[in-house]
Amino acid sequence: MKRAFSVTTLVLGISFVSVVFATAQEKSVKSGINKLFENPHLKDYLKKFERESREIAAKVKEIVAPCNLKPGMVIADVGAGMGLFTRKFAAEVGEKGKIYAVDISPTFLRPIKKTCADRFEKKEAKEHKLDLHIVPTPIKSYRLLSMSMDDDGFIWTGSIHRVVHRYDPRTGKVESIPLPFQATANACMCVGKKVYILGQTYPKLIIYDRTAKNFNEAAYPSAKPNVWYGTEAHDDRHIFLFDRGGAGVIKWDTHRDQGKAIPWPYKVPFPGGGTYETDKAIWCGVWELTGSYQPFGLARLDIEKNEFTGYFPFPKNDAGLKPYTDPATTLFLPYSLKGKIVPFDFKAKRWCQFLDVPQYGKLFGFMGGPIPHKGRYYFSLSTYNGTATGCDGKPYHFCNAILEFDPQTRRFEFLTLAVKNAYYQIAYMLSAKGEFFATGSNIREKDGTLNRDRSGEVVFWQTRKPEKQ
Numbered sequence: 001m002k003r004a005f006s007v008t009t010l011v012l013g014i015s016f017v018s019v020v021f022a023t024a025q026e027k028s029v030k031s032g033i034n035k036l037f038e039n040p041h042l043k044d045y046l047k048k049f050e051r052e053s054r055e056i057a058a059k060v061k062e063i064v065a066p067c068n069l070k071p072g073m074v075i076a077d078v079g080a081g082m083g084l085f086t087r088k089f090a091a092e093v094g095e096k097g098k099i100y101a102v103d104i105s106p107t108f109l110r111p112i113k114k115t116c117a118d119r120f121e122k123k124e125a126k127e128h129k130l131d132l133h134i135v136p137t138p139i140k141s142y143r144l145l146s147m148s149m150d151d152d153g154f155i156w157t158g159s160i161h162r163v164v165h166r167y168d169p170r171t172g173k174v175e176s177i178p179l180p181f182q183a184t185a186n187a188c189m190c191v192g193k194k195v196y197i198l199g200q201t202y203p204k205l206i207i208y209d210r211t212a213k214n215f216n217e218a219a220y221p222s223a224k225p226n227v228w229y230g231t232e233a234h235d236d237r238h239i240f241l242f243d244r245g246g247a248g249v250i251k252w253d254t255h256r257d258q259g260k261a262i263p264w265p266y267k268v269p270f271p272g273g274g275t276y277e278t279d280k281a282i283w284c285g286v287w288e289l290t291g292s293y294q295p296f297g298l299a300r301l302d303i304e305k306n307e308f309t310g311y312f313p314f315p316k317n318d319a320g321l322k323p324y325t326d327p328a329t330t331l332f333l334p335y336s337l338k339g340k341i342v343p344f345d346f347k348a349k350r351w352c353q354f355l356d357v358p359q360y361g362k363l364f365g366f367m368g369g370p371i372p373h374k375g376r377y378y379f380s381l382s383t384y385n386g387t388a389t390g391c392d393g394k395p396y397h398f399c400n401a402i403l404e405f406d407p408q409t410r411r412f413e414f415l416t417l418a419v420k421n422a423y424y425q426i427a428y429m430l431s432a433k434g435e436f437f438a439t440g441s442n443i444r445e446k447d448g449t450l451n452r453d454r455s456g457e458v459v460f461w462q463t464r465k466p467e468k469q
Helices: 023-028 042-050 060-067 084-093 106-128
Strands: 014-018 074-078 098-103 133-141 147-149 155-157 163-167 174-178 187-191 194-198 204-209 214-219 227-230 238-243 248-253 258-262 273-277 281-287 295-302 307-313 330-335 340-345 366-373 376-382 398-406 411-416 422-432 435-442 456-462
Touching: 060 084, 074 084, 084 098, 133 163, 133 174, 147 422, 155 187, 155 422, 187 227, 194 227, 238 273, 295 330, 330 366, 366 422, 376 422, 398 422, 422 456
Parallel strands: 014 098, 074 098, 147 187
Antiparallel strands: 133 456, 147 155, 155 163, 163 174, 187 194, 194 204, 204 214, 227 238, 238 248, 248 258, 273 281, 281 295, 295 307, 330 340, 366 376, 376 398, 398 411, 422 435, 435 456
16 A cells, blocks of 8 residues: 655654764764764665565564554654665554654665655645635625634624624624724734724724623723734733834733733834744834835834833845744744845844745735744735836735745745636635635626725635535
8 A cells, every 4th residue: 555655743744863873872882883874875775674585674564563553653763774664654653643763874864755755745735735715705895804713713804894794614604793883893803702893093992792792892001092903812811902003012901801001112113013922922013004014123022021122123135134044933024015025033033034925016016914824824915016006007906816935945826716707805814723714805896897995795715614515
């Protein structure tokens, strides 16, 4: 039976660990006993170890049987050589299992890597490709705004039409709830049984109780609030709101429904957004947000100390900057009107060499986001290039495509929401509970022209296949 292997521990379950000569081992055996294996001639050992007439090779099945291996096990093949037993072990532990192939010689591991590489690449591409389903809704809007998923699996999304929508990605059903206030619902943020609705310049935070089904308001600790976005609750209690108007960043206690402004110590504009990272901080992006979208820098907010601990000005260019090395500790930020992704290593606290995005100036002129999802980053795209006329020669609009960036391979791909006789502009995306979601609004008029302000039919574009579709 053919077996598809993986060359990483992340996808299928076979990993390679190259171990150098260990001094501890030399104390217990004759010094130099493994010298022959440090830089072996591979072809000679392939003939010696892998030939069918070799006694061990002929009895692999009998030798492995007493190990009583079962699907899903994680095991180490110590002294793996060129994979004689590794391949047999992989067949036994299955796709959900994991194998560490360990050998003193990196040379011996090459045949395993080479044998598995082609199969892994095909499997990886199949497993990681987003399989997106188009789900029609009764909503009509020029675009829906920022989304959040509640504990029960419903998605809450705002709009400019004084209404919030509760969408069930399992069935495609929508409940539209009018706001009793003169406010835009720019973003919904779910915490417990509450939905927090950010109304831009609306002077109070709107709170919807999902159980009681009623609205309340709470005052911001800000003289002139202008709140568009916030972070999800990292501790199931506190959210951080980004106030462009009067406070900068507000730490909001969702149990008491009170907020406290965190002093902004830098002589630059207030941040417009930010993300939690593994260094127990929120990295806040400082951008010009009225048209040029010029980046100013990043500020680090320590969420344990409740204070800012560093500001890192955006570089004028990437001359002298080195490429990023670790995607796990790197932020990937859009240089919105320049068609570039700018990495920042928050562990090393350094800006990294810029990445040029293909199709800039042709397909798109502006990038927004990103939304991280399963190790990849997704950016919204617009034809906006700083003027009323977009890069396509028409009035600017969001595109019906999004950009996918894989930091492991540095690969770019454009995913297009293509529907006959329609053009769904995509502005906002969400990654929640292992699924990916985006909303699209049809801005195509009957005559084929595109009107970005058209209140068109709205669809959800999602990896979750609805039960009744």
